[in-house]
Amino acid sequence: DAGITQSPRHKVTETGTPVTLRCHQTENHRYMYWYRQDPGHGLRLIHYSYGVKDTDKGEVSDGYSVSRSKTEDFLLTLESATSSQTSVYFCAISAQPGGTQETQYFGPGTRLLVL
Amino acid sequence: AQTVTQSQPEMSVQEAETVTLSCTYDTSESDYYLFWYKQPPSRQMILVIRQEAYKQQNATENRFSVNFQKAAKSFSLKISDSQLGDAAMYFCAYRRDPVSGTYKYIFGTGTRLKVLA
Numbered sequence: 001d002a003g004i005t006q007s008p009r010h011k012v013t014e015t016g017t018p019v020t021l022r023c024h025q026t027e028n029h030r031y032m033y034w035y036r037q038d039p040g041h042g043l044r045l046i047h048y049s050y051g052v053k054d055t056d057k058g059e060v061s062d063g064y065s066v067s068r069s070k071t072e073d074f075l076l077t078l079e080s081a082t083s084s085q086t087s088v089y090f091c092a093i094s095a096q097p098g099g100t101q102e103t104q105y106f107g108p109g110t111r112l113l114v115l
Numbered sequence: 116a117q118t119v120t121q122s123q124p125e126m127s128v129q130e131a132e133t134v135t136l137s138c139t140y141d142t143s144e145s146d147y148y149l150f151w152y153k154q155p156p157s158r159q160m161i162l163v164i165r166q167e168a169y170k171q172q173n174a175t176e177n178r179f180s181v182n183f184q185k186a187a188k189s190f191s192l193k194i195s196d197s198q199l200g201d202a203a204m205y206f207c208a209y210r211r212d213p214v215s216g217t218y219k220y221i222f223g224t225g226t227r228l229k230v231l232a
Contacts, residue, residue, distance in 0.1 A: 033220070035222075040224060041224060042121075042206060042222045042223055042224040042225050043206065043208075043222040044222070045219060045220065045221075048219065058219065088158065090160065092160070092220075103150065103162050103165055104150075104160075104162075104208075104220060105162070106152075106159065106160035106161075108157075108158065108159055109158045109159070
């Protein structure tokens with residue numbers, strides 16, 4: 001299994017508070033992704049990174065920011081949490097595309113509840 | 116924009132039988148990758164199988180195989196000899212090869228597979 005961890009695994013917070021989720025990998029993969037999973041929507045991309053300090057928006061990026069200061073860590077911040085951001089958040093990694101490494105490996109997920 | 120459609124929200128199969136999950140996608144690209152991921156109750160996402168669009172041969176991984184129809188933009192997953200452990204949510208995913216060098220994945224909404232003993 002690819003070495004990907006997410007922290008925290010569960011979090012309850014209140015509306016309006018900032019929240020940071022951490023994704024950590026030990027695979028030295030270049031690409032890292034943050035998704036949210038909601039019933040009826042499947043997985044939707046929030047932000048992704050293609051290198052240290054190189055990030056780009058996905059399809060549901062409003063209200064989220066990311067940072068990647070080291071290859072192994074990709075942080076997702078909810079600047080001011082809202083109830084609509086209650087979801088399960090997945091981090092994923094992938095190596096340089098091509099060959100047998102062309103796939104995404106997912107972390108275990110973080111369940112976030114915003115009250 | 117690319118889209119991925121899984122039209123079967125839920126399916127059931129008898130243990131030891133065969134089941135096929137459907138996936139269609141829309142793209143104007145000629146080079147891309149397609150994936151099936153499995154998400155059991157633990158919520159961990161697990162890669163089941165991968166298909167490169169330039170390969171005509173359908174991918175196979177043990178009891179899992181795909182029927183890739185490029186012209187029809189169809190990518191179905193066949194599970195043979197279904198086992199109780201196959202019960203999960205299955206996601207179809209598409210990844211293009213953009214000129215820019217960035218790699219985004221697009222997922223379908225998933226099909227929940229129940230395996231009946």
